[in-house]
Amino acid sequence: MAIKMYDLAGAEENRRFSPYCWRIKLSLKHKGLDFDTIPWRLTEKPVIAPYNSERVPVIVDNGRGVADSWTIANYLEDTYGDRLALFGSKSERALARFYNQWTDVTLHGAIGPIVVADILPHLDTRDRDYFRTSREARLGTTLETLSARRESYLSALHQVLEPLRQTLAAQPYLAGDTPRYPDFIVFGAFQWARSISNVRLVQPSDPIESWRQRLLDAFGGFARRAPGYW
Amino acid sequence: MAIKMYDLAGAEENRRFSPYCWRIKLSLKHKGLDFDTIPWRLTEKPVIAPYNSERVPVIVDNGRGVADSWTIANYLEDTYGDRLALFGSKSERALARFYNQWTDVTLHGAIGPIVVADILPHLDTRDRDYFRTSREARLGTTLETLSARRESYLSALHQVLEPLRQTLAAQPYLAGDTPRYPDFIVFGAFQWARSISNVRLVQPSDPIESWRQRLLDAFGGFARRAPGYW
Numbered sequence: 001m002a003i004k005m006y007d008l009a010g011a012e013e014n015r016r017f018s019p020y021c022w023r024i025k026l027s028l029k030h031k032g033l034d035f036d037t038i039p040w041r042l043t044e045k046p047v048i049a050p051y052n053s054e055r056v057p058v059i060v061d062n063g064r065g066v067a068d069s070w071t072i073a074n075y076l077e078d079t080y081g082d083r084l085a086l087f088g089s090k091s092e093r094a095l096a097r098f099y100n101q102w103t104d105v106t107l108h109g110a111i112g113p114i115v116v117a118d119i120l121p122h123l124d125t126r127d128r129d130y131f132r133t134s135r136e137a138r139l140g141t142t143l144e145t146l147s148a149r150r151e152s153y154l155s156a157l158h159q160v161l162e163p164l165r166q167t168l169a170a171q172p173y174l175a176g177d178t179p180r181y182p183d184f185i186v187f188g189a190f191q192w193a194r195s196i197s198n199v200r201l202v203q204p205s206d207p208i209e210s211w212r213q214r215l216l217d218a219f220g221g222f223a224r225r226a227p228g229y230w
Numbered sequence: 231m232a233i234k235m236y237d238l239a240g241a242e243e244n245r246r247f248s249p250y251c252w253r254i255k256l257s258l259k260h261k262g263l264d265f266d267t268i269p270w271r272l273t274e275k276p277v278i279a280p281y282n283s284e285r286v287p288v289i290v291d292n293g294r295g296v297a298d299s300w301t302i303a304n305y306l307e308d309t310y311g312d313r314l315a316l317f318g319s320k321s322e323r324a325l326a327r328f329y330n331q332w333t334d335v336t337l338h339g340a341i342g343p344i345v346v347a348d349i350l351p352h353l354d355t356r357d358r359d360y361f362r363t364s365r366e367a368r369l370g371t372t373l374e375t376l377s378a379r380r381e382s383y384l385s386a387l388h389q390v391l392e393p394l395r396q397t398l399a400a401q402p403y404l405a406g407d408t409p410r411y412p413d414f415i416v417f418g419a420f421q422w423a424r425s426i427s428n429v430r431l432v433q434p435s436d437p438i439e440s441w442r443q444r445l446l447d448a449f450g451g452f453a454r455r456a457p458g459y460w
Contacts, residue, residue, distance in 0.1 A: 094406030101393035176324030
């Protein structure tokens with residue numbers, strides 16, 4: 001039976017913009033596991049409450065619910081160890097954690113102010129008030145103010161991306177010759193931005209962009225087929 | 231025959247403050263290889279010119295010179311593959327590269343303005359003019375101006391360290407239960423600061439500090455015995 005996955009959706013049902021959900025969709029593809037996504041909106045917390053989560057991704061595999069992207073990635077690796085590895089070894093799994101935290105804190109923190117105002121018009125109308133109120137409280141300013149400062153946020157992002165740029169100038173994927181979970185973690189951040197904002201975060205000549213294009217092409221163009229701007 | 235390593239020294243011969251040299255000294259200890267360090271000053275470029283390098287670390291192993299910390303770490307892993315692993319697998323080696331670039335660019339970039347003025351009085355007198363001129367050009371301001379802004383740089387560093395903090399709150403080392411090269415890369419940055427500045431970069435309650443203490447204790451207290459402030 002295919003795995004079910006609750007996946008954050010916008011007003012358009014096929015606009016899926018959660019970076020955490022993207023990590024898991026690419027991981028499921030990487031392991032060659034069948035799955036169906038269920039579109040989920042920010043205000044539909046009761047739907048996933050049975051799985052002890054207020055956020056997506058949540059997967060349901062053979063009746064068992066698993067929440068939180070890091071927990072799900074570990075569950076998939078442990079449960080489907082005969083499939084292509086997401087981590088490969090115990091120490092590789094440990095090394096992946098810093099990629100996870102760096103992406104959650106530093107990379108998302110740098111991308112957020114650039115794209116957050118563009119999320120609003122893509123949201124289901126039921127989600128818009130909740131989104132504006134919660135995000136403006138978290139960011140400490142209005143969405144419009146953030147948009148006005150976009151150029152300076154883009155410049156700060158360019159600096160944040162420099163270690164990633166240098167790494168991907170030296171090798172095709174973060175995990176080497178082929179992608180593994182750390183690649184999917186970082187790629188999720190770009191897929192989030194791509195799905196809701198037409199602001200290009202990386203230029204065509206950037207090694208990060210070449211890597212992103214390779215992952216857009218992966219799994220028969222799975223990530224590229226998703227609605228997005230660039 | 232013991233490996234020779236050119237190691238950046240201050241006015242006091244045993245004050246060794248290069249973060250790149252610390253990466254390699256801990257790697258040599260990790261592999262249980264005998265080595266002797268040769269104190270080297272910034273203005274002694276002719277001494278290492280035969281090894282096609284203007285910077286340390288440079289090691290000489292059985293008459294063969296190898297320069298650049300990343301290159302040396304790879305050389306040690308490939309040459310002494312029967313010893314304890316610095317990387318462990320091809321993909322772990324690839325994953326280590328982002329730690330290397332993140333430390334070089336982001337972490338050193340955040341620590342530098344905090345400690346750079348404290349380096350000057352520790353330098354060999356021959357090195358001081360060169361150091362002030364080259365660093366002020368690179369940082370675009372005087373060493374004294376940087377010191378005056380120290381509080382704001384400390385606050386920025388605290389943010390930069392957050393992904394590291396979250397990672398080390400979840401596991402004892404970046405590589406998991408035991409340290410590997412990515413731990414030595416990041417630790418080198420703290421060893422640099424410890425050796426030349428009395429400004430504590432992390433507080434005792436910080437998981438990063440617990441990890442740092444474990445590495446100061448490693449190899450019979452090798453890194454702790456080096457002159458340092460905290």
